[in-house]
Amino acid sequence: MAFDWSFYLLKLFRMLINKVSIGGFLSGLENIVLRLPALEDGMAVFRLVENCPPLDINSSYCNLLQCSHFANTSVAAEVRGDVLGFISGYVIPGRPDTLFVWQVAVAEEARGLGLASRMLAHILTRPHCKDIAYLETTITQDNQASRALFKGLAKNLSADFESSGWMDKDVHFDGQHDTEALIRIGPFNSHG
Numbered sequence: 504m505a506f507d508w509s510f511y512l513l514k515l516f517r518m519l520i521n522k523v524s525i526g527g528f529l530s531g532l533e534n535i536v537l538r539l540p541a542l543e544d545g546m547a548v549f550r551l552v553e554n555c556p557p558l559d560i561n562s563s564y565c566n567l568l569q570c571s572h573f574a575n576t577s578v579a580a581e582v583r584g585d586v587l588g589f590i591s592g593y594v595i596p597g598r599p600d601t602l603f604v605w606q607v608a609v610a611e612e613a614r615g616l617g618l619a620s621r622m623l624a625h626i627l628t629r630p631h632c633k634d635i636a637y638l639e640t641t642i643t644q645d646n647q648a649s650r651a652l653f654k655g656l657a658k659n660l661s662a663d664f665e666s667s668g669w670m671d672k673d674v675h676f677d678g679q680h681d682t683e684a685l686i687r688i689g690p691f692n693s694h695g
């Protein structure tokens with residue numbers, strides 16, 4: 504797998520900008536508000552996901568449902584009125600101890616600042632997630648950023664990180680989408 508120097512150079516550059524705190528639009532995470540999404544965020548989330556390949560683009564109706572029915576297990580990251588980050592998640596039906604993280608999206612200009620990690624931690628520490636002991640998500644083989652994000656979460660929670668086969672390119676996606684491995688993190692206690 505090729506080493507992505509450009510990502511680490513960008514990360515270093517952003518860390519330096521954070522350190523000197525230039526007070527600009529994204530001088531650091533202190534300007535970012537993490538909050539429950541609302542129905543009115545639906546189209547902003549739609550556009551954010553559209554600008555975050557390789558994420559699948561959902562229908563706007565689906566994003567509206569994520570921002571309403573699934574708001575307690577989802578988060579919007581807002582900077583001066585703009586949604587720059589979003590995580591959609593839900594508690595798996597019939598498994599009240601397991602949070603499924605559906606999509607994680609961070610706008611390009613806000614990457615490398617720890618925002619995705621902070622959004623995940625934010626959801627897990629909500630009162631609504633007090634009984635959550637496992638997190639599941641899916642990752643495609645080539646999504647290094649996503650793998651690093653969830654490995655980092657498992658490390659921070661001192662929890663196991665397991666990967667197994669789940670949604671197969673040919674069996675389940677009719678060859679139209681890369682295979683998604685199932686990632687399971689836990690057990691953990693994010694309220695302890």
Ligand SMILES: CC(C)(COP(=O)(O)OP(=O)(O)OC[C@H]1O[C@@H](n2cnc3c(N)ncnc32)[C@H](O)[C@@H]1OP(=O)(O)O)[C@@H](O)C(=O)NCCC(=O)NCCS
Pocket residue numbers: 507510555556557558605606607608609610613614615616617618619620621646647648649651652655
């Ligand atoms: C993946 C994504 C959400 C990460 O957001 P982010 O806010 O930049 O992530 P963070 O700054 O919290 O970084 C979390 C960890 O991932 C690592 N990471 C982030 N982007 C990376 C990249 N492109 N390559 C390698 N590692 C990366 C960070 O170094 C960090 O690791 P560390 O804790 O060991 O330092 C963002 O790149 C994105 O929106 N990508 C497009 C959509 C996508 O692929 N979503 C994930 C699938 S659901």
